[in-house]
Amino acid sequence: MAINTDDLDADIARLQAAGVIVEGANEMPWGKQATFADPDGNGYVLQG
Structure with a gap:
């Protein structure tokens, strides 16, 4: 499954923080x- 994002770096940071x-x-x-x-x-x- 691919998920589009407008702010890839911020979403990566949120996932890693979790x-x-x-x-x-x-x-x-x-x-x-x-x-x-x-x-x-x-x-x-x-992907962003």
């Missing part, structure tokens, strides 16, 4: 993206 392991942000041809997983191992992509 104890979520976030990989990225990585520069892509269309913008930046980061990935994380929920406690069940489902993966998510944040």
Whole structure:
């Protein structure tokens, strides 16, 4: 699942403050993206 955000860096900071392991942000041809997983191992992509 991909989730669009207007402020990727702020959302990454909020997730990390809540104890979520976030990989990225990585520069892509269309913008930046980061990935994380929920406690069940489902993966998510944040893109901004």
